[in-house]
Each structure stands twice: as structure tokens, then as C-alpha cells.
Amino acid sequence: MNSYGPWALVVGGSDGIGAAFAEELAARGTDLVLVARRQAPLDELAGRLRTGYRVRVRCLALDAATPDGIAAITGVTEDIGLLVCNAALGPVGPFLALTPAQLDAMVDLNCRSAAHLAHAFGTRLVARGRGGIVLLSSLAGEQGSALVAHYAATKAYLRVLAEGLWAELRPHGVDVVACCPGLVATPTFAGTGAAPARLVPPPMDPRAVARATLAALGRAPVVIPGRRNRLVASTARLVPRRLRILLASGRTATMYATRSRRTARADEAGG
Numbered sequence: 001m002n003s004y005g006p007w008a009l010v011v012g013g014s015d016g017i018g019a020a021f022a023e024e025l026a027a028r029g030t031d032l033v034l035v036a037r038r039q040a041p042l043d044e045l046a047g048r049l050r051t052g053y054r055v056r057v058r059c060l061a062l063d064a065a066t067p068d069g070i071a072a073i074t075g076v077t078e079d080i081g082l083l084v085c086n087a088a089l090g091p092v093g094p095f096l097a098l099t100p101a102q103l104d105a106m107v108d109l110n111c112r113s114a115a116h117l118a119h120a121f122g123t124r125l126v127a128r129g130r131g132g133i134v135l136l137s138s139l140a141g142e143q144g145s146a147l148v149a150h151y152a153a154t155k156a157y158l159r160v161l162a163e164g165l166w167a168e169l170r171p172h173g174v175d176v177v178a179c180c181p182g183l184v185a186t187p188t189f190a191g192t193g194a195a196p197a198r199l200v201p202p203p204m205d206p207r208a209v210a211r212a213t214l215a216a217l218g219r220a221p222v223v224i225p226g227r228r229n230r231l232v233a234s235t236a237r238l239v240p241r242r243l244r245i246l247l248a249s250g251r252t253a254t255m256y257a258t259r260s261r262r263t264a265r266a267d268e269a270g271g
Contacts (some may be wrong), residue, residue, distance in 0.1 A: 005081020009033045009075065011064050011117065012087030014041035016186030017136065020206035021084050024214060026053040033076055035060045036087070064117075064217060065089075065109035074120040082132040083121045085114040088154075092256055095149045103150060110154035118165060127170040132217050133169075135162040138176045139224065139233060144165050146249035147256065155180075159222060166221035175218035181209045182229040201228035 008025045012018040014036035026049040036042050039061035046057040058078065064087045073109040089109045091098060120132055124146055125131030140148055141155030162178030169176055185203040209225045216223035224230045236244050 005079050005128075006128060007031045007078040008082040008084065009035070009073070009076065009078075009080045009121070010084045010086060011035045011113070012136075013084075014038055014045060017181070017184055017206045017209055018084070018086040019045055020210040021086065021134075021213075022049060022057075024123060024210040025082070026055045026057075029053070030082070031056040031057065031078070032074050033058045033060065033078055033080065035062065035064060035073055037061065037063050051162060060094050064113045065105060070113055070116050073117060080121055080124070081130065082134070083117060083125075084134040084136075085117055085158075086134075086136045087113065088136065088151075090148070090151045092147055092252075094147065098150065106150055106154055110151070111157050114158060115161065118161070122165065122169060122174060125174045126169060130173040132175045132214055133158075133162075133165065133177075134217065135178050137162065137180045137222075139180050139182045139229060140248075141180065142233060142236065143248055144243045145245065148207075149250045163221045177213060177217045177220065178222045179209065179213040179216075180222060180224045180233075182224075182226060182232070184209055201226065201232065204229070214243070 008030045010022050010025070010032060013022050013032075013034035018034075018036070022034055022045060026032060032049065032055060034042055034057060039059070042059040042061055046059050049055055058076075060076075062072050062074060064070065064073060064206075080213050087109055089106045091102060091106070095137060114135055118135065121131075122133060125133070135158045137159040138152070138155040140152040141159050143152070145152050159178040159180060162176050166176040179242050181204060182201060183203040184206055186206055204226050213223050213227035226231050236247075239247070
């Protein structure tokens with residue numbers, strides 16, 4: 001990834017998929033700016049990366065969903081060559097049970113923050129004539145689904161945004177990719193109460209997701225990590241959309257049949 005420049009910015013980089021991106025990039029000799037809400041996990045990860053890979057790591061503990069948080073992130077002075085937008089909010093439960101504040105918070109973090117960061121850093125990358133942008137979408141954004149209706153809609157936005165930016169920025173030397181993982185074995189996903197025996201395909205390792213995404217950057221506008229996930233996605237496209245929605249809704253309901261409704265605030269989305 002040093003072909004993009006010495007520094008990468010990972011938003012939602014304290015654990016899970018974001019931490020996996022940070023470790024993959026550090027292993028390739030890329031210095032890092034890590035952003036998440038919690039200082040302690042950031043410091044722990046930064047210390048491990050500095051020791052293990054001898055890279056520079058700067059931590060910003062802030063809320064990327066707020067205007068002040070976005071301003072602080074766009075104000076970094078490091079020569080950022082790669083932006084990874086990974087922070088997300090993903091409640092599981094009936095849409096009508098969400099509060100207006102929760103609806104707004106999901107749009108603020110999942111969509112507005114990513115759009116502003118892609119705009120700000122995309123402008124800089126185009127000016128320097130090279131760079132990369134990764135937007136974390138999800139297979140959930142392939143169609144609507146009960147119990148994650150609003151979350152899936154925000155992930156669909158990120159995929160479509162990445163596809164448009166892929167076409168718009170590539171003539172200027174800037175690569176863009178939407179990562180659309182299925183289920184991923186992150187701490188956030190583990191806390192949602194999904195029934196593991198009911199998960200097919202099983203959750204992927206976050207490092208595998210990060211590696212597949214970085215390998216696809218510059219080659220395709222969208223990547224679905226994992227052969228089984230790609231097979232599921234390609235097969236689903238052969239099914240009428242109405243049936244796809246019902247199947248996705250049934251799968252989500254089955255996964256969470258044994259849990260009570262809870263709202264999960266995440267520094268990263270696990271698919």
C-alpha cells in the first residue's frame with residue numbers, strides 16, 4: 001500500500017474489521033492514523049502495531065458521526081494516501097422500535113460521515129494524483145431485510161457511492177472499492193446474540209476480509225470477501241427480488257430468534 005503514500009487513515013479502527021485493516025497495512029509498512037471513540041482500545045492496538053511492525057501510529061479518540069469529529073479527522077496533517085471508512089452503527093430489531101434519534105445517528109455515522117470524509121480526502125488524493133478509498137458496505141445492502149432495514153439501506157448507499165466514485169476518480173489515479181462482507185467474527189458481532197449454529201456461511205476472520213479488500217483495490221469497484229459469500233450473492237441474484245427480501249428477512253429472524261432486542265453501537269460493522 002506504500003504506492004499510495006506513507007500514511008493510511010482507518011476510521012473505526014479500534015477492533016474488528018478496522019483493527020484488521022490496520023494490522024494488514026502495518027504489516028506492509030504503512031504508517032497509520034487510527035480513529036475510534038474509545039481511547040483505551042486505540043492505545044492498545046497502536047502499541048501492538050508499533051512494536052510488531054515498527055510503524056508510526058497516531059490515535060484520535062472521537063465520534064466520527066459529529067461535525068466536530070469529521071472536522072478533526074479531515075484536519076489531520078499526515079500525508080494520507082489511503083482512507084478506510086469503516087465506522088458504523090448497526091441496531092438489530094424492528095424498524096418502528098427505533099427512535100428518531102437512532103435513525104438520525106445511523107445516517108450520520110454510516111452515510112454522512114463517510115461521504116464527507118470521501119469528499120475531503122478524495123479532493124486531496126486527486127490533487128496529488130494517486131491514492132485509495134475503501135468504503136465498508138455489506139451483503140446486507142444487496143436487498144432490504146426485516147430487523148435490519150435501516151442498516152441495510154445505509155450499506156446500500158455506501159456501495160452505490162463507492163461504485164460512482166470508482167468511475168469518477170480512477171482517471172485521476174485514485175482507486176475506490178466497496179467492501180461487501182457477509183458475517184464477520186468481530187467483537188461487535190459476537191455481542192449481538194446471533195445463534196452461531198444457524199450461521200451459513202459462518203462468520204469470516206476480519207484479517208481475511210481486510211486482505212481480500214486490499215487485493216481488490218484498484219482492480220474492481222466492489223469486492224465480496226470469501227468464496228462462499230460470493231457464491232451466495234451470485235446465486236441470490238438469480239432469485240426474484242421479492243423472494244430475496246423474504247429469504248434475507250427470514251435468515252435474519254432465525255439468527256436472532258433466541259435473543260431479546262438490543263441496540264449495538266459499533267466502531268465497525270461486521271457484515
